[in-house]
Amino acid sequence: MDRWLTGPQAWRIRGADDPLVVDLGYGATPVTAVELFSRLRALRGDVEVVGVEIDPERVRAALPLARPGLSFVQGGFEVPLGGRRPVVVRAFNVLRQYGEEEYLAHWNRVRGRLSANGLFIDGTCDEIGRRSTWAAITPEGPLSLSISLRFGGFEVPSDVAERLPKALIHRNVPGERVFDYLQTLDRAWHDAAPLRSFGNRQRWLRMCTSMRDAGWPLLDGPARWRLGEVTVAWDAVAPR
Numbered sequence: 001m002d003r004w005l006t007g008p009q010a011w012r013i014r015g016a017d018d019p020l021v022v023d024l025g026y027g028a029t030p031v032t033a034v035e036l037f038s039r040l041r042a043l044r045g046d047v048e049v050v051g052v053e054i055d056p057e058r059v060r061a062a063l064p065l066a067r068p069g070l071s072f073v074q075g076g077f078e079v080p081l082g083g084r085r086p087v088v089v090r091a092f093n094v095l096r097q098y099g100e101e102e103y104l105a106h107w108n109r110v111r112g113r114l115s116a117n118g119l120f121i122d123g124t125c126d127e128i129g130r131r132s133t134w135a136a137i138t139p140e141g142p143l144s145l146s147i148s149l150r151f152g153g154f155e156v157p158s159d160v161a162e163r164l165p166k167a168l169i170h171r172n173v174p175g176e177r178v179f180d181y182l183q184t185l186d187r188a189w190h191d192a193a194p195l196r197s198f199g200n201r202q203r204w205l206r207m208c209t210s211m212r213d214a215g216w217p218l219l220d221g222p223a224r225w226r227l228g229e230v231t232v233a234w235d236a237v238a239p240r
Contacts (some may be wrong), residue, residue, distance in 0.1 A: 001123055001134055002039050004146060004229065005088065010043055011079065012117050016087040019047045022079055025094035026051045030062035030072065032092065037070045042086040052079065077106045085115040092123045095166040103166040105135055114139050124163045135165045142234040144219055149228045151200040171239045178237040186212065201226055
């Protein structure tokens with residue numbers, strides 16, 4: 001996800017009047033906030049990253065790693081920043097802990113605190129980061145769903161279903177758009193099987209090309225597909 005944020009979404013940070021980024025719910029250790037800070041500082045030298053955790057003990061444990069541009073505060077979806085509006089709020093493996101009926105209120109609360117071109121990223125990944133999805137939400141509403149898989153770490157693209165964001169994880173059933181999307185990805189993956197002798201990357205590229213040609217509103221292209229990533233417009237997978 002950081003690779004995506006510093007790639008096709010880099011314009012949001014580069015053009016921000018206040019390049020403030022939040023790692024919301026960074027967990028038992030602040031490693032994700034530290035990594036995000038390092039990666040974004042390579043993009044823009046005055047980026048500021050704030051790690052936000054609801055558990056005060058986790059905040060205290062992270063404080064020794066604070067430095068200019070990287071800080072840690074206690075809080076939750078209210079994003080306590082003293083009135084400043086972040087350009088990015090990233091919450092990974094956070095909303096999955098809440099009920100399906102709760103996610104929309106949290107989405108709306110966070111996006112109401114974003115800057116004009118801000119982005120709220122609600123994502124989920126497996127324990128070692130080889131299967132990941134994230135929803136991108138702007139102040140105007142949800143924008144896209146991204147899937148990122150490590151080549152060799154899956155049999156079919158729908159293996160990522162158990163890592164869908166809370167908004168979609170219970171919607172992977174017949175009659176729902178995200179179910180149709182994942183099933184179509186699987187069919188396109190199977191249809192591209194003749195290319196597997198050239199490697200999973202070439203097979204994935206063919207799959208994505210087939211999806212685009214079939215009319216799915218993919219928002220990226222081969223440069224992202226080569227990474228095992230694909231992003232589709234939210235309307236194509238939104239809950240019915």
